[in-house]
Amino acid sequence: MELWIIPVIIVAVFILIFIIMYNNLLSKRNKVKRSVSGVGVYLKQRFDLIPNLVEICNKYSNYEKEILEKIVKLRSEYVPEEDKDFEKANEINSEMNKIIGIAEEYPELKASEQYLNLQKSLEKIESQIQAARRAYNIDVTEYNTSIESVPTNIIAKLFKFEKANLFEATSEERENIKIK
């Protein structure tokens, strides 16, 4: 056997390992992207209920116009694909929660069938959003661990794989938990 074959085999094995590790990182990054879009879909579903919410609130109560206008404006500005950091989504969520909070003070509004249906839909979507966020965090943790571990961290640096952000509960959500 020719001696030059040995270094060639070694190099080929290294290249193969390199390709496997790169593909592994890529698939994990894609998984994170898929999870982001999963959360985005549920957020969009939630925000699609805003016109309904605004309509019901206008019908039954003398809501502060400012809040309603602000939320409608935020909703029109929200593009799920561009809001991967969920910042805008969090802002809309917080405004929505404000409106729902005020609604609790109007017994007539609370008792209306339209509002009850809307509340049910909101609860369902909220539960799905929470599940999707948990799934997203699992994927991000897995991806970030790969980026930081040896030797995949070398490939991650070479090909500029960046760490993804974990979803963290907003201060409002944390406060809600405390109250409970």
Added chain:
Amino acid sequence: MGKKPETSFENFYDKFDQTEFEEPWKRTIKSKNRAMKISLIISGVLNTIETFFFTKDFIDLAENSIFQFMLCLLLICFNTDIFVIFFSYIFRSKKNDVKYSEMYKRSLIGGMLNNFYSDVNYQPFSGISKNIYDSGLYREYYNKYYSDDFAEMMFKEKYSVRLAEVYTAFEDTNIDSDGHTHTTIATKFYGLFAQIFLTKSIGCNLRIRQNQLFKQYNEIEMDYAEFEKMFDVDTDDRIKAMQILTHDVMEELINFKKNTNCNYDVFIKGNILYIRLHTGQIFESVINKKEVIHKNTAHRYFNILKFLYNLSDKILTITEDDNI
């Protein structure tokens, strides 16, 4: 909704009336003792004959080597033990055991089932149909099936529940080159099988089982490190699986595994929940000389039923929620 079950075994055991058990228990113990006495006498006689028969050889042995003499004595003692076990088994009345066992199942196990469920129809000597067991899609190849302790009842007066002890095994017979037949039996499942009907479908399949050697196609990761170490989850709808497997449910699964070290699997297929607990033999009576009802065994059965109750309660509460 429905009655609230007694979840403390101590309270359940204290309230349980054991007086009806005393008579059959005494008879069983008496029969056991009598059998032991007879077998001791018989084995003693046999042993004496045996010693007498070999007296000359014994004296020779003792003269030659003390080691060989001791070995012979040991062999005779060993023989005596075998006689005792053999005769105590032969002379023991099975009638009393069966009576006690029947009472144990109908009264104690039936009582436990009635504590957790309503409309209980418990048939200790009937089994669950093989087709029902197979509907849990366990993908285990078996050719031996046995089942008893079948019970049909209602959970919270709303959900229909069926459970039974099930044993499945694969029996393989080979003939070697010398013409000898060898049979090997590999147990696939031995324990408690439960089937619970939900009032609505969750619209997907979800299976939770002990860590498998190979990764499943639809396997998902969970955000609970301890749970991940112990279980594998596979599903065709990750979000629904996440909604059902809340931290509370995962904790219940971990705690039972930790406390009992009993393997089990949970499978939700549309509107049916299947739970399998690899407990081995279950709901069988253990006759103890000190206690009318063997407390530890009863405690074990109670804990298994309690876990089944708590787990189904948690899963059903979540799956019946409009949010799923």
